Amino acid sequence: MLDSLGKLVTESGFAGFFSNPDGWRNLVMIAIACVLLYLGIKKQYEPLLMVGIAMGCLLANVSSVFMTSNGQLPDALYHQDLWDRFLNTGAYTVGYEEYLHNYGYILAEGGLIDILYIGVKAGIYPCLIFMGIGAMTDFGPLISNPKSLLLGAAAQFGVFFAFFGANLLGFDAQQSASIGIIGGADGPTAILTTTKLAPELLGPIAVAAYSYMALIPMIQPPIMRALTTEKERSVKMTQLREVSKTEKILFPIVVTIFVVLLLPSTAPLIGCLMFGNLLKETGVTERLSDVAQNALMNIVTLFLGISVGATMVGSRFLTFDTIKIVVLGLIAFAFSTIGGLLVGKLMYKLSGGKINPLIGSAGVSAVPMAARVSQKEGQKANPSNFLLMHAMGPNVAGVIGSAIAAGFLISMFGG
Amino acid sequence: MSIAMAEEAVNAAAEATTGRLKLDIGGNLLDAVLGYLVVFIGLSLLMCVVIIVGKIMVAKTKKPAEAPAAETPAAAATPAAKNLPAAPGTAGEVKIYDTDPKDAAMIMAIVADKLQKPLNELRFVSIKEVK
Numbered sequence: 377m378l379d380s381l382g383k384l385v386t387e388s389g390f391a392g393f394f395s396n397p398d399g400w401r402n403l404v405m406i407a408i409a410c411v412l413l414y415l416g417i418k419k420q421y422e423p424l425l426m427v428g429i430a431m432g433c434l435l436a437n438v439s440s441v442f443m444t445s446n447g448q449l450p451d452a453l454y455h456q457d458l459w460d461r462f463l464n465t466g467a468y469t470v471g472y473e474e475y476l477h478n479y480g481y482i483l484a485e486g487g488l489i490d491i492l493y494i495g496v497k498a499g500i501y502p503c504l505i506f507m508g509i510g511a512m513t514d515f516g517p518l519i520s521n522p523k524s525l526l527l528g529a530a531a532q533f534g535v536f537f538a539f540f541g542a543n544l545l546g547f548d549a550q551q552s553a554s555i556g557i558i559g560g561a562d563g564p565t566a567i568l569t570t571t572k573l574a575p576e577l578l579g580p581i582a583v584a585a586y587s588y589m590a591l592i593p594m595i596q597p598p599i600m601r602a603l604t605t606e607k608e609r610s611v612k613m614t615q616l617r618e619v620s621k622t623e624k625i626l627f628p629i630v631v632t633i634f635v636v637l638l639l640p641s642t643a644p645l646i647g648c649l650m651f652g653n654l655l656k657e658t659g660v661t662e663r664l665s666d667v668a669q670n671a672l673m674n675i676v677t678l679f680l681g682i683s684v685g686a687t688m689v690g691s692r693f694l695t696f697d698t699i700k701i702v703v704l705g706l707i708a709f710a711f712s713t714i715g716g717l718l719v720g721k722l723m724y725k726l727s728g729g730k731i732n733p734l735i736g737s738a739g740v741s742a743v744p745m746a747a748r749v750s751q752k753e754g755q756k757a758n759p760s761n762f763l764l765m766h767a768m769g770p771n772v773a774g775v776i777g778s779a780i781a782a783g784f785l786i787s788m789f790g791g
Numbered sequence: 792m793s794i795a796m797a798e799e800a801v802n803a804a805a806e807a808t809t810g811r812l813k814l815d816i817g818g819n820l821l822d823a824v825l826g827y828l829v830v831f832i833g834l835s836l837l838m839c840v841v842i843i844v845g846k847i848m849v850a851k852t853k854k855p856a857e858a859p860a861a862e863t864p865a866a867a868a869t870p871a872a873k874n875l876p877a878a879p880g881t882a883g884e885v886k887i888y889d890t891d892p893k894d895a896a897m898i899m900a901i902v903a904d905k906l907q908k909p910l911n912e913l914r915f916v917s918i919k920e921v922k
Contacts, residue, residue: 522841529834536823543819549812552819623848627841634840638833776837777830784829788822789812 392441401690402437408688409434412583421590425563428681429582429688436489436686453487454686459497463575493683496571496578501680502564503648508673509564509775510652511665513743515627517769520616524735526719528773531739532781533715534559538708539785545700550574553785555701558585559708560778561592561742565645567684569782572790579688580698584705592745593752595706596713596737600753603717604733608724609757611732613766621659628654635780641790642783649775712740716770738767741774888919 385391393399409430416426436454443449449457460466461475462482468475475481482490495501518524539556547555550573557569558581566585570578588595600609628650636643655665720736734754738746747767754763814822887895895918903910 519841519845522838522845525834525838525841526831529831532830533827536827539826540819540823543814544816549814549819549822551811552814617849620848620852623845626844626848630840630844631837634837635833638836639829773834777834780830780833781826784826788826 387442389438389441392443396441396443398691399441401694402441403690404694405437405688405690406434408693409437409685415587415590419590422563422586424677425586425681426590428678429586429685432489432682432685433579433688434685435682436689439487440689451487454489454493454683454689455486456687456689456692458482458486458490459493459575462497465576489683489686492679493686495676495679496567496683497575499568499571499644501676501683502568502571503644504672504676505564505680506645506779507648507652508669508676509743510628510649510654511656511669512673513649513653513656513772513775514768515653515772516619516624517616517765518772519619519623519627521766521769523723524739524769525773525776526723527716527736527739527770528775528777529739530719530736531712531716531741531770531774532560532777534708534710534712534740535778535781535785537711538704541707542700542704545704547697547700548574550789551577553789554581555704556708557581557778557782557785558588558701558705559712559740560774560781561585561589561709561712561740561746562775562778563589564680565741565778565782567680568645569785572786575687576692577697577701578684579693580701581705582684583688584702588705588709589742589745592709592740592742593749595709596740596746596749597753599710599713600717600734600737600749603714604721606757608721608733609754610761611724611729612758612761613730613732613735613763616765621657624657625654628657631776635776639780639783639787641787642779645779645782646776649779709740713737716740716774732761732763732766735763735767735770739770739774739777741771741778743771743775744768746774747771885915886917888917890918890920 386395393403396402412426412430412433415421416423416430432454436452440449440452440454442451449455457466457468458475458481461468461472462477462479464472464476479494482494535556535558537556538559539552542552542555543549554566554570554574554577557566560566563582563585567578567582570581632647632650635646652665652668655661655668716736716739717733718736719739720731720733723731723736724733732750732754734750735747738750740746747764747770750767751762751764754761885895885899898918899910899913899915902915903913906913
């Protein structure tokens with residue numbers, strides 16, 4: 377009986393904190409997971425994903441504490457070493473060829489989250505989320521004011537600025553591209569790009585992307601006020617023209633054909649986004665549209681959050697690179713906002729003061745938060761100002777823009 | 792062999808084994824500018840496509856609208872139509888739950904017909920499909 381009791385104690389996670397060389401890192405990660413849970417639940421920072429990410433992080437680190445004498449993690453829900461073997465990276469470059477891109481080993485030897493993570497690795501979850509976003513998005517404001525697309529393009533400035541900065545800080549091209557895409561302010565796009573280019577950075581990049589998206593109401597307003605005058609911010613824009621149903625149906629078809637032919641690597645994201653939107657606009661597939669934007673979206677969000685969070689294992693997350701990623705992510709967001717605002721100011725000048733430059737900052741994707749920030753700042757300058765629908769144009773253009781930016785980076789550095 | 796050459800050789804060996812690419816500052820800047828240009832050009836071209844499609848659609852919807860407009864002067868000339876007073880009241884705003892707007896319009900028209908009252912003298916609060 378004493379032996380059984382002793383075995384129970386030595387094999388417990390509590391003992392693992394001391395016996396496992398990475399035990400202290402797991403302990404720190406458990407604390408970080410609790411902070412993220414607090415931010416998600418109490419502060420409501422993107423709670424739908426943040427709670428899942430935090431819980432995934434907690435589960436991965438709690439279950440990875442106990443290590444057997446031969447270095448195995450029998451109770452772990454997520455095995456970083458298994459995925460290193462899958463990619464033939466880290467300590468598993470030579471002699472592990474049979475594991476390379478072999479999902480069979482993951483299914484046979486993996487834990488629950490390893491199996492859920494297959495959906496991230498294969499790029500399924502981000503695309504399904506894009507389908508749901510498409511089914512929820514009204515592209516009407518963009519169709520009625522196509523110039524919004526320029527603002528959506530301008531607001532990708534931060535992506536390439538951060539890409540440049542990350543390279544200078546010593547990251548390789550694939551890692552820099554993954555860090556840069558944080559500036560697209562689009563969670564699924566960031567996750568898909570990182571999974572394809574630098575999967576070892578997925579945890580910190582996902583956390584940085586979703587945290588900054590939640591912080592947009594704090595990050596953007598000071599930049600908006602610094603770069604625009606009171607006169608510019610108080611500009612009232614004229615009402616948008618009404619968009620016919622036929623135009624709304626044609627839009628996803630035209631965008632799919634045009635953008636995918638232009639940049640084939642955007643096919644998964646743009647294809648799913650536009651498919652979801654087509655389901656919404658046809659009017660004959662209401663049931664499918666409903667599933668895409670509700671049931672399917674919720675299920676995929678659950679799996680995505682928990683499996684991305686699980687990649688935040690102590691040995692990988694607690695590095696100086698994570699701090700650099702967090703800083704570069706903030707720079708990416710700020711410069712994307714600046715890019716959108718500067719082109720907004722240019723359009724203000726060219727239109728003779730008819731366009732409010734504040735709608736430029738909404739080009740950073742993050743639908744509809746960025747558009748709401750533009751509306752709020754515009755109304756502060758002029759209480760009778762209603763910019764929301766005008767800002768929704770650049771906002772949804774930003775989704776297409778970030779998908780194109782991701783497609784470019786994947787085609788350049790995806791090997 | 793200089794240090795720079797040795798570093799280059801190490802980088803090339805690392806790239807060959809991991810597939811990872813290390814960019815020098817020039818290549819880095821070039822890729823960043825090229826990427827931004829691709830996004831800008833792509834979305835600018837898409838903007839042109841959307842504008843063209845929009846113009847075609849607006850032109851198509853204008854044509855049928857102009858045709859009845861041309862007939863209106865003749866209709867307006869009839870004194871009976873000219874002196875017709877506008878019916879008082881309003882249908883107000885009706886809330887529709889799980890009902891197609893066309894069906895809702897049809898229901899309102901039927902009710903008005905059965906009651907023998909003009910539609911704008913009736914007030915519909917909500918229409919809901921009972922499942």
